Amino acid sequence: MTTSAQPGPDGAVRAHRRVAEVLAGLAARSVDVPPHPYVRRYLTEHAARGGVLDDEHVPGHFLPWETSGSVRGQLGMPISEDPSRLRLAAWACIEAFLGDVGVESRHVSLAVMCRAFGAPMPAGARRVEPMWVRMSVAGNVLLSGEHPVWAMTPVPLPDGRLLLATASRASTVTMVDPATGNRVGDPFAGHRGSVRALAALPGDVSLLATGGDDGTVRLWDPTTGTQTGQMRDGHDGPVLALAVVPAPGGTTLLASSGADRTVRLWDPDSLREVIPPIASGWVRALAAVPVSDGVSWLAAAGTDELVRLWDLTGAAREPLVGHTEVTRALAVLPGPSGRPVLASGGYDGAILRWDPEAGRQVGEPLLGSGGPVFSLVTSRFPDGRTILVSAHADGLVRLWDPVTGGQAGEPVLAHVRPVRTMTSLPVADGRVLVATASWAARVWDPAVPQRSSADASGRCDLMAVVPLDGDLVVAMVRGADVDLWDVGDGSRELRASFRHGSRVRAIATLTIPGLGTVLATGDDDGEVRLWSAASGEPVLARVGPHPNGVLALTGVPAGDRTLLAVACGRTVYLWDPETGEAAGSLGEHPHAVCAVAAVPVPDGRTLLAAASGRVVYLWDPVAGTRVGELAGHDDHVNALTVTQSADGTALLVSVADDRTLRRWDPSTGTQAGEPSTGHKGQVCAVTSATAPGGPLVASASYDGNVRFWDPRTGQGDLVVVLGGPLSHVAMAAGADRAVLAVCGPAGVVVLAVRR
Template sequence: MTEPPERPDRHPQTLGHLEIQGSGGHLEIRDGHAESPRPERHQEAPGPGRQAPAVRPADSHVEIQQKLAAALADLVPDDPSIPPHPYLRRHLAQHAAQGHVLDDTHVPPALLPWETSAAVRRLLAAGESSSLRQQWLQAWAKLEPFTRDLTPLSRLASLQLAHHAATARHLPPERRGNPPEPFAESPVTPLWSDCASAENLWALTDPAVTSLTSVTPRGPRRTLVVAGDDHGAVRLLRPDGTAAAAPLALHQGAVTHLLPLADGLVVTAGTDGRVTVLDAHRARPIRQIHHRERAWVTSLIRHEQSEHAPALLAAYGDGHIAAFDAATFQPADIPLPVLESAPVLLQSTRLPGPADPPRTECGSPVRGGEAAVSGPPRSGTPVLLFAQHDTVGCFDGRTTARCSRHPAAVRALLALPDRSGRYAVALEDGSLALHDAAAPQLRLPAPTGTGPDTTQATALQVVEVENRQTLASASADGTVRLWELPALRPLHLALPGHSAPATALTAVTRDGHTRLYSAGLDSTIRTWPLSSAALQNPPPVWTPITASALSPPPMRLLATAEEARTKVWNIETGAEQLVHEGDSSTALAWVPLGTRLLLAAGMSDSSVVLWDLTEGGAASTVRALTGHYSPALCLVPMIDDATALLAGGGADGRVLVWDLSTGRTVHSFSQHVFSVRCLASVHSRHGFLLASGGSDGNVRIWDLRRPPREAGGGHRSDPVTIRCEQHAVNDVAFFPLDNGGLRLATAGQDGSLKVWSVREGQGQEPVPGRQERSRERSYDGVDLVREFNPGDGELTAVTRFTDGRGRTVFAVAGRTGIHLWDATVDRPLLQAVTGYPVNTLKMAPQRASESVAPVLLATGEAGTMILRLDDKRL
């Protein structure tokens, strides 16, 4: 489809039933789809089939685009289920941006689920329209990278959730009013949110990116960001985050290092021991430079040594260093230090003047400070910095010297680009420090708060902020931090974004503006503008929610745990109550016990505490349940007329069941080898069945009708054991069938959801499950009947409900959102994008007599959301 002209011409463009015609300064828009006039959105915009206002030849290009955007916006149907004209989907946002009216009026929310330009995020970033009303556009921009393969219905639901999270945090229903008109028919209605939106997302990558750099072109070519991933591919990305070419498979392991050279060349190295070179602008591999078998590359640098041509140096995990001519890529014969057989990090710098550190001869490996003394290097000598274990040394082509020794192993080493001889180190204990190779006894001040408890840095990069050199560090907690040089004082607040450790950093300067890019193990690349104005108010660093639970009716109480606080929210009124402070909770569950409503919480001291919140006042402690050797990770109550039990699964690999009336442990199961991650229960004809899933990849089903052993705290029968072959099992969910049968769903670390048919029986030995769907083979009372893989990374949670049409619908949490799947006919129904991993999915308890829409609790890295699902619209 062709772009519209920047100015009216004398030739009409007819696109389907939409006609744009310019003649003699006259602009006319017709829509053949319209059958009746509609209320006008703009005073200056005509309704369908009516003539637009005349545009004089003297009017500016901006004015023309404003009028064109207003007229086109009026053609967008109010009902988001009706697809707008393809021209509107592709070009309306561009017209609004060129007219400086990129706002929610000129790009209506009803268009966004159908928008196909994938440019809204880029247009918002390039505009200067912060005063415009852009709430819906801003919400869409945060989702845009996730939505390219989504259906319009999924886009509609995702947009509504993102807008609610950004504008209605903690607002109870009576203060929100009715949903906006375009979303009145959405299958998902947010009831409560306390969560962050996906911030600063630049690109999604699968698999995760492990290295980053950028290539600055000469001439008209655009800057490219180059990303190496965990599976050995190199990706070339344009400034807007889109792919410039297909991924290049260059390695058989993770690409750990990328080194840019002149003319768009990039040298790559990885865990397979290979070093290759590619032409980034032509997206073409050139050659493999080197391959060292059974070793991985730990550093890749360009180094200039006196009396020798510039060389490329590749260091390996066994301490070997290979040298190549930086122009011809042929092996180079240059002096190199002899090092221990241990991983080594390299950096290149130049000493500004003479120094007098203790030195050893080139042929002796540097170990601690045991070397003999030799003469100092000459002023301005190029120096090779190397780090092994806890020591940083330097080599000037003749001799080696120890520059600094540290209290922990060196994890990252970076020479400052000012050729001052100074270098930064990040240690395994989380501390950062700045040293001077020219004065090895001088240790420049470390930032306040560094030490063993500080978040470990995973990558270092020097960037410019307002023309000042600044050190950027990527952290294992997913944040990026900026440090003022040389004092290493924190500059502004931490920059959040990644839900897993950050792995790599790079910076790109275009038109005088610098942006910092970070990659993480959450398979995202995020970016921040490096200006004081932008850094003054970075997005808040959200404290991860460690547990959540939604109470049964009639009350709607939401319990959440974060850090050392456990809180309860009344989502109907917005009231907040602090239940406990000073100890973190690892699992939560509501326990309706007679007329009392109890909250059970697994605590960091391995106990499970019961609080009474019946009266709505201060929480009173009922009792503490003990028996676990490490914190409980999951809790599930089992209550009926004759039984009041609570089950807990812990990091100690044990499943304990307590009698709530006495606090006594009535069952203790220890068959799991590693942590018990999830529990689920179901009331069968004669009592409760309990399922537990764990890090050992197995699910065990316990029949609690069978009495415990009188001694030893064990069980008289072995459980039914399912070896799920999903790596770790993250969540389980039971669901009974109308014919009396029983099924069990398991969400796996491998990204699959498996559905098992459970027959009453007793298993003996675990039998591997089958990856393919099967209704034929059964074992130990269990059949694998269905499998679903939404392609959204590791599945972390699963729950289910039966809709009004009798369909069994699963809600499954993946890396970027929630997936609804109709297990009856094996069909995906909806994907609601969150932009961050969701760790918990639970259907809200309901009375058996109630016939209301199901309510879903979703909790993840960035907060909590409660949704009502309208199954009639799925």
């Protein structure tokens, strides 16, 4: 790209600013007409170079048309929460996840993020409008994909740049610029199977070491992506960890551990082992620990509750005893006396500090509440203090002052799934950033307070949308608590709440003559309770307890009454909710029944569909007999819903871990058309409603997307990109709109849907 800039840096900035202002004026002329391709590609870049990359100079309705895909990099990562560019920061949170979704989907997704950030909403009419959003929004996304990231390491280049190497279940290594989030070059390809371990070797020529499931340790030139060597006689099984080990004489060795239960020490120049393999057990983490006289020892974690130590001859040193469960993570940090301290973390959730030469603990254990410790690294605060950073199974990252043993800041919700790997990133301005990864890789500055977690009032496990009094009420389940909310545009008001004796696992709505709309909820103790949807007061008798926890619920019309179907374990139990009496049970399924749905068929009966494993079984609930099987999914079926076909008859819709949505004609037991695809993760939930304009189906996935479908054709209609895994979705239609509620580990979104 070229621009007519004035001589000198100040002149260039002014020129870019003027160009950005002109392009912004062109972009603002119409909300619905695509801007010129040059505007779409270069407006944000001119604004960034002109020092005006803010919400005033980049119109909100323009962002869905933006094609550079590098706004987050132009903002500078990690992105600061500058009030003048909140909308741009909201866009940056989902930019890496948008892929090839259309402009309308991008517009809706941006509106949801703006609601989450409290940023100005983009102009323009939308078919789907956010009503209420409470989400933990973790931005600064470096990388996202279909596979979890298993390893990362910083790679300094000879020209002074710092890149981040990442490895996943794919057999390649991807290089990323951590300052912009842009991928650098083509992926490094050569391993057969997943790459699980990375290490950057220091020296005049940068080298990247990789270890893979093929048992090999390979060396690469990170500037070209070419393989420069491969260690001879590799591991007999996957390579699990790598570490750079300083050796006497200023040389560098490379340590590796493998599933063959050995640790090996290599000379990266000769590509040979320098000592015989060390019988080590299953080692997940390695670290070089400086000891006296400039010598290093090798520390290993992952075999059992011990931290094992060897010198560079392979001789074992006294192991460090203190953890009560398997160790998983190691880091080396400076000690108060100048001697290095080794930190270890494990499945017991404790972080222990050690003087490895003395073989004793330093200070008290560092105890958080995040469960197993998966990774440890060091960072540095602006005042020069070294801090210890721990990553946990609950997705939280905790900061510790290793001198005082206290926490050095509030925990950060880095991911809503376990943090699989973490690394430090020392950047040119003296800061030490931290990159964390689960299914996406993110970068953040530990010295800057972060958006740490969702508002507690927004955390939710299950949801239901309940038609009531001509309006729609949203039921939110959190643990054993159920709250009923009247949700408006940007606000909500508590209508009622009630509590179970244990965690609620299933929720459904029933219509019972004389009682109106009733909520049924089932819990881990196998008990089902019935509540008035209007008041939250208990009605009728409790149902159960059942021999197992309740997994799914639905109402089933059966003649002149409505039965309650309760899925527990491999059996579906039928109850008369008005009397609390048992009305039968439906067989032993081959696997646990995780979803049930009532399906009307043309002969006037209502069948019960029950998902068990990869198959959906159809039952006549009155006769208690199985009448059909719907087989076609390639993986576990997670959810069911019922909608209308083009001729007005019922269609059963199923979603599964095979990432597909399938439509079935329950009267014939055949699929209606081809499977619907589009999700890039397991599809965990599905719902339907007859919205103004026709029937509508929505699905939610671990890929962080809600997809809307036309059930008559199976075609995707709209995508809402939320950037975090989703677990449940519910929808119901009112007079002029449908309301859809979706939740997951990151929080809750309630949307108004108009066709």
